[in-house]
Amino acid sequence: MNFLDILRREAELLAMSAFGQPPHKGVPACPGLNLGETVRHVGSGYRSALEWIRLGREPRAGEWQDHPEAGEDPLEFMRSGAAAVLAELSAHEEDEPCATWWPDQQNYGFWRRRLAHETTVHRMDVQGAAGVEAGAVDxxxxxxxxxxxxxxxxxxxxxxxxxxxxxxxxxxxxxxxxxxxxxxxxxxxxxxxxxxxxxxxxxxxxxxxxxxxxxxxxxxxxxxxxxxxxxxxxxxxxxxxxxxxxxx
Structure with missing residues (x-):
């Protein structure tokens, strides 16, 4: 299973599903969560993963950008995070060691899998908020x-x-x-x-x-x-x- 391809495809599907949608639209499956916050959360998650890898440990609050800069489009914040993490993960083999939050898997393969599923689940959230049926996964x-x-x-x-x-x-x-x-x-x-x-x-x-x-x-x-x-x-x-x- 090629998790890099899944991550790349799901990130693009998420972005396309969010494009042009009001950020305040609620996620039906998650009361209290809206489309804009979901997009921001995914973009923050990509940056958090990059800091885990760069620092070799869990990043502390404030050590990664978890919100768009003033005036930055939240969707672009998510897209640029996806591009950065895809570039980092593509540059390393799955079994190459790096820091993760699961002791059983301390390698790049962990992040490929984790972010692929994170993006897939939230892509379906965004589609629900946008009022369209959640696209199937294999x-x-x-x-x-x-x-x-x-x-x-x-x-x-x-x-x-x-x-x-x-x-x-x-x-x-x-x-x-x-x-x-x-x-x-x-x-x-x-x-x-x-x-x-x-x-x-x-x-x-x-x-x-x-x-x-x-x-x-x-x-x-x-x-x-x-x-x-x-x-x-x-x-x-x-x-x-x-x-x-x-x-x-």
Missing amino acids: DDVAVDGVDEVLTLWLGHKLDVLGVRGSRDSLVAIEVEDHLWLTRCGPRGASAWRVVNPEDAHLADAQVSASPMTMYRWLWGRLPDRMVRVAGDHDAIAQLWALLRLATK
Whole structure:
């Protein structure tokens, strides 16, 4: 999977979807978020990633430009950030070491993948705010996005935040022939892919959907009625709530 191509394509789609749209238009899937803030956030995220790479550590507030300059077009702020980060990532191989916020992947490949999914999710947000249907992504991209949100955000970011669940529960996530098990509880959260479909029977609950639907549901962009659920609904509700904290 070529994450650089995905990032390049999604950044351009985001920009085209935002062009000419009033910045105050709300993102339907994220109450309180509007189109202009989404565009700014993406542009800031590109610059933050570049500072991680340049400094070799997490940048502190004020060490990167997180808002457009006075008089700068927010869309141009996002576009110039995309161009800069694409140039940096293209100049290095995926396995070349660099600083990231995931100890398991300290290389340029992390940023290629992370920014590709970040841009894809927010491109769909912008399209929703613009009043158009969210453009589909390839199934393999969506499946990888499911894996990323479960292993990176649920399985790592929650631990960094020090957030725990209130009860032990095991929820299976099924996307066609792909299966993950997620464990949440007072001792932390984790997620892992499994090969044997029979392992799903170990879970307290199961959530199933098509690749793009599951991708968007896990990111909080679709309601529960869009996925198929079975088993302990409280376990699913806990997983959902923890994901919202991890990905906010």
